[in-house]
Amino acid sequence: MSNEKLELVKQVKSVIAQALRVEESKIELGSSLIKDLGAESIDFLDIVFRLEKTFKIKIPKGELFPEKLLTDARFVKDGRVTPAGIEELKKRMPDAPWGPFSENPLVSNLGDLFTVGMIVDYLSEKLAAAQP
């Protein structure tokens, strides 16, 4: 991992530690924000605002956490993510822990897939794209 990426990971862990009031040492790239770190819905607002402030960026709604996809009838049916939806989500979150979710793809369990690493990957791309 490059020094730049290591610094990014450090900053993201710090943001999450502050937002969720957990010790930084307990935060891993693979930690699920909800399942492992106890994030609730309003914590996602806090995390997004803190990331915007820390990295001086604007995160459009639905860009970091792919919730827009969930309003698409092709991707969600009867509270479950369809196979097409899972494929689409995998493109957005290739490193997410897909195993248990794929077996029981309830939309309500989707939050389990949101990991610290997902935020790092998103920011990595976002910040790289913003560079001149």
Added chain:
Amino acid sequence: MRPAENHSLGVDLVEYEKASDLYRNHRHRLGTFLNRSESRYLSAKGLPPEKRLAEVLAAKEALFKAAGGSWMGVSGFAKIALTARGGRLRPAGATSKRYRFRFLRADKYVVAHCEKICAGT
């Protein structure tokens, strides 16, 4: 007997401390998910804005759940619109006739209870 699908309920709890942190740290960003009526509700007299914010957030999520939503996300807080009439929070627009709120205000948290209004109730 009324069919079960006519009944739906959403409940959400928000701790005042969390809402207070959100208010204190990101006050200038609240407009990204609060409409004018909701923002006005925060600054009304009687309760501190942090507690009112907790009520608004809990109400939005309770309504989202009662309406059958599965994942609130960040966008959900902006999409679910409330209005404050007579100092009371209600769902905005067409949903106002279909859902009603009740609040349980404790020392450290507020619980919003949103119930679908069935014909004849």
